[in-house]
Amino acid sequence: MKNKPAITQNLIRSFGRVNGRKLRVGQASLIENLLPALCVDVENFSLERLFTNPKQELWLEIGFGYGEHLVGLAQRYPEVNFIGCEPFINGVATLLKQIEDSKVENIRILHGDARLLTQKLPDSIIDRLFILFPDPWPKSKHHKKRIISAESLPEFARILKNRARLDVATDHVNYSEWIAEHLQSSKSFAPNEEIGVAAQPGDWIPTRYQRKAEKEGRGARFFNYIKPA
Numbered sequence: 001m002k003n004k005p006a007i008t009q010n011l012i013r014s015f016g017r018v019n020g021r022k023l024r025v026g027q028a029s030l031i032e033n034l035l036p037a038l039c040v041d042v043e044n045f046s047l048e049r050l051f052t053n054p055k056q057e058l059w060l061e062i063g064f065g066y067g068e069h070l071v072g073l074a075q076r077y078p079e080v081n082f083i084g085c086e087p088f089i090n091g092v093a094t095l096l097k098q099i100e101d102s103k104v105e106n107i108r109i110l111h112g113d114a115r116l117l118t119q120k121l122p123d124s125i126i127d128r129l130f131i132l133f134p135d136p137w138p139k140s141k142h143h144k145k146r147i148i149s150a151e152s153l154p155e156f157a158r159i160l161k162n163r164a165r166l167d168v169a170t171d172h173v174n175y176s177e178w179i180a181e182h183l184q185s186s187k188s189f190a191p192n193e194e195i196g197v198a199a200q201p202g203d204w205i206p207t208r209y210q211r212k213a214e215k216e217g218r219g220a221r222f223f224n225y226i227k228p229a
Helices: 025-033 068-076 089-102 114-118 140-145 152-159 173-185 208-215
Strands: 057-062 080-085 107-110 126-132 160-170 221-226
Touching: 025 089, 057 068, 057 114, 068 080, 068 089, 068 107, 080 114, 089 107, 107 114, 114 152, 126 152, 152 160, 160 173, 173 221
Parallel strands: 057 080, 057 126, 080 107, 126 160
Antiparallel strands: 160 221
16 A cells, blocks of 8 residues: 555654545545645645645644644635545545535645654644544553654644644543643643633544544544643
């Protein structure tokens, strides 16, 4: 399969599987024909080459899953540019189908580890960052793989503009405690008092993972923070 995520030696893999069910013919066609037109060139990143209006706000979603949240926001905010990162090829194919059907033009995609992009981004370029339902890595020996960490938060803050929002969601109890502890102790972020630290954002688009968690009685916990000025 083309476009498999490349993991550099200095990155600990923070996600699980990258392939699921075999892609259907239509999905494979979208990967082959539509993805290249929307794909982010990490090594030669340029807003001017990515978007027709590079001066618009830029929002980044790490781990877009099947893309419902990303497409929903892109439709709601056509004046915003979006980059979505996802290593799971089936999720990328599902997002591409939604883009094709909805005709949204303000989404670009990185199929791979988001950190390959974030480490290349210039300072203070992102206006809003979403990290939604990341892999919880529940075993203690795997906690170093969690994408929310003491090492990652300063890097996320580096690419965010002052007063930019960080919105995180998880349905895993232990991971929610981990996220809360790391955000509360981080010097890179402060609680977003305007909407409430644990409130569901007003423009939230429910995801497949969230609906599954709610159906199974787990629900979702939200963390709303900002990069201080």
